[in-house]
Amino acid sequence: MEQQSSKHEYVKQHLQKEITEGNYEAGEKLPSENRLCDYFKVSRVTVRHALQNLENDGLIYRKQGIGAFVNDQNMKSNLVRLTDFSEDMRLAGLESSSRLISLKKVDPVKEVNEILEVRPDMKLIRVDRIRLGSGKPVAFDITWLPPGYGQLLFDEDLTTQTIYNVIEEKYEIPILAGSYKITAINADDYIANQLNISQNDAVLEIDRCSRTTGDKKVYFQKRYYNPAHVSYVMELSRNDESETSSKDGLPLKEFSPKFAK
Template sequence: MEQQASKHEQVKQHLHKEITEGNYEPGEKLPSEKRLCDYFKVSRVTVRHALQNLENDGFIYRKQGVGAFVSNQNYKSNLVRLTDFAEDMRQAGLQSSSRLIELKKVDPIKEVNEILDIRPDMKLIQVDRVRLGSGKPIAFDTTWLPPGYGQLLFDEDLTTQTIYNIIEEKYEIPINAGSYRITAANANKFISKHLKLSEGDAVLEIDRCSRTTGNKKVYFQKRYYNPTHVSYVMELSRTDESQGPSKQGLPLKEFSPRFAK
């Protein structure tokens, strides 16, 4: 079953369409957050997340205390946006779903507890899932959460919902940022079975830690991609167009996954 777009993604898509179809002129102010909340019947957290994503993608800019305005589309944003699996699949034209392997409470794991900044004796909630793109096993995820966040998942359908959706939309806990580490790994017996690989085959490992307000860690995840289905593409700008060649390195304009059909 396809994972539906989250509420903030639906709001973003609607506003994006309005902007790209010319219903708003460059420099024109968008409706206030309150009006958007009333119109879409969503929370202010949801509207703010949608606006943040539009700003990250370069479609709007915001003035503190004034509101959000439509950008001149001749300019592109230099920001890279944090996305979840369902958003990546939709952008690739694939239907996203998950196969839940296990959701359980586990003993502390020294490395994970340190990453999550929680007590070394605190137990964890662990989620193992196969992530599917149009029915094909694209990736295998193991996710660890502190009990306070992890307990929110036990009554949810993790085959059709992402952790992002549950945490952000249902409980209004914004995922503001995340750190990524990308490396090569070899699939163990457990992972290779679920990704339909041979034990020891190469996989793309992505470790990421997502954070909410106050830099509080929400979860740490290890994702193993089948490299047959995914690669990452980086777009760099050699210069700051207004300043000439940059002396501070290359601005990162895009860093995003590309999925095989």
């Protein structure tokens, strides 16, 4: 089996193949989480993450307390996925790694505390990392976590592991959803130094907040991409038989980063 960091991807790909090859019919129930855990010899959080990705891809739907069911593949689906940096790099054929700049407790940041929905006087854990694709500085991350989650990172090797890895695989806290905001900014001196670019060069800023069960905020992150190495591509689809396509616009099929090699 693949490394611990990609177990959920292994489970997802196996189930996806079973579904797309027609081994399950539309509306058919998948095996229970317990059976999938036993079959793949993985934890329940790994199975839940794989199922969440299949649901995000529109291949399955879930009924609370009943189970997961196969979607009609002819139906319109939203294929936007929530991925972490190592997954993005692997899909791009690049080797992911990180350079840890700092990991420390910091004073409250009004904007961040509000986003994380924690007390305004609560100190946070801040992680600054350069994200590398095959040795090149592709992105620079500043991540804030509530102390309950952040303290889990202090004994971990964040040069080879992602926060997703640690939170999900080791502590079985599933990252189930997230919100993204994409803007363009001019890099200040600190960001420019980390990305080996000039101050005031344009960078792509991705603000993302990841959530776990009960819509609880796990971390808020500002990622700064060097546009020389990454661009975002949007894929739209249109069902000519749909009466709503012209009124509601084209449904988003895929929105994903593309990396230069």
